[in-house]
Amino acid sequence: MQYIVLDLEWNQPWPGSYAAKKVLPVEIHGEIIQIGAVRMLEDGSIADEFQVLVRPKYYKKLNSRVSKLTGIHDSDLKEKGLPFPEALQQFRQWIGGECIFLTWGFDDVTLLEDNILLHDDEPDWITQWYNVQMIFNAQLGCDSSQKALATALGMMNIEPCRPAHDALGDAYHTALICSRLNMEDGIDHYAEALRRHEDGFHGAPPEGCLSKVVFRGYEDKAKAISAMTDLKSHCPQCGCEMPNGAWISQEARRYMTMATCPEHGRFLIRIRLQKDDDGTLRVSRMVYEGASDAARKFDELSQRRKQHRRHRRRTYGERS
Template identity: 55%
Template sequence: MITFRLLQTEVIAMDYIVLDMEWNQPWPGSPSAKKVLPVQIRGEIIQIGAVRVTEEQLVADEFQTLIQPRIYRRLNRRVSKLTGIKEAQLHRDGIPFPQAVEEFRKWCGEDVIFLTWGFDDIGILRENLRLFGLSEDWTERWYNAQMIFNAQTDGSSSQKALKTAMEMFEIEPSRPAHDALGDAYHTALICAMLDLKKGTAQYEQALKNHDNGFHGAELPGCIARKVFYDYADKRAALAAMSGEENLCPTCGRQMLSSRWFAQPGHRYMDLAACPEHGKFLIRIRMSEQPNGLTRVSRLTYEATSEAAAAYARRAEKADPQDQPYASRRRRRRRAASQEIRDNQGGTTASE
């Protein structure tokens, strides 16, 4: 007689962890910005906020913690103004980063998928994990919810602000913006209205349609992406991209801008150089915000990338008029040279 025994198998539910973070950055040119770290980071995490969305896509429990800064101990005043976080608050209520990660992982559980609104958060998290010698394997199952949102709404290939997505889904803000938990909660409300299983299954195609603020997919070799807001006009935006925002993606030091070449669609490209880490190709695209100010989407590429090769080809057949405000700069250079010659002539006469 043959008997059969039914084996009971445990069905493990898969949760989605909607993650958002705030991080501190040193003021350009400050001693902190010149620190040589074993692992270069774009920012030091000071707040982690997360909301669980169940497999049934129900918004569930929350996690939030402040983190004591160890690398950049002085809080950048821009970061403080944006987030509302105070330096004294971090040192009083924050916990060390390794402890924060341990508590966060324990809260997440084992079988989870991470979702963020944008590309930056997961990259910043992995950089901080490497800096502190912590494992980053647990972050591998991650998706950018922006891509899923675009694919399941208007099919757009551009990045949308969280506020814009909330308006499209008629979600009224109920938490503070630029707060890690507040942004994570609002993102979770959006994710609960998407088909996450379908979105993650079709994610690769969504990525192919994405352009990070450019018309057309980004070229291979992109190592950093960032969006800047609220410039008065194109001139102010270009000045910032050539100056205080022109930072090395490896060490954070200000780079030397080479020459901006105009491209169709309000786009420009430049070859910037870091004294320590060499050259990087910078591509930017400008667009007008609803408030009339200028938004800049910036991509940074390795100097050996296809994009950098395109810059070299463009430079070979350059027309001086292609450079923004080139004629004005030429006049200034000529005037400065003439002033030097006049001064030299005066010195000779006095001798």
């Protein structure tokens, strides 16, 4: 079985911009602008490379921060970028047969699946993928926190030889790390490594976080969200039941809502959905103080959503 080490770069609109207010057929948290991948054989040797620029369809103007980070400019995408369906077709043809996807982080495959759905296609060919960070932590005896790619390279005394924040460069560096890990053993014990990551606070609780619980076994996102909606929230201080508000989505299958205790005020409920090896979803549910940075982010997102809805109502009224 071949390994495909994958990395993506994507564009995000500025909050409050016209592009950010677009209502897309599928909700995404970034539109892919570059696909980079390395083919690695079972013996850890690197056999082939793939890279393609993607011309965005919805978030056409590059966020200046994205451009500065990646070195990709609007002119590059206009001149060299392919439409996403064509780029995806080339990628799949390059992959060939069955493969195991490896990524440095949880976001890339989820983002790829969402972009595929956005273009009226199905990501059902993505059947096996693993976050190398989990295997890295398990085999090097690290704490369960997620490490930056540059940090991991330094820990393994690997000298970077490709540009960072370039999809192919990051995929290549990830492949170098994979070549020094026992990938077969890492995959066999992946569920254990993942549970260690999900069930802990990774050394120290996030600022303002009061509790964390992990739920498992949900068939799909709708059932997971429904279960979290039905789950009763209780005040961490007095234990009284608190009604939940509506969920606000973030990137990488993260959602937030606010619950309020009449006596002790607001508490943020934050969940993250991720796929287990058996194909079911697990949900990490965390409760934060109402004055935490996470709660302030919720307030900002909530305000932007309200402005978006007012804008849509005005636009609809003008058209009618």
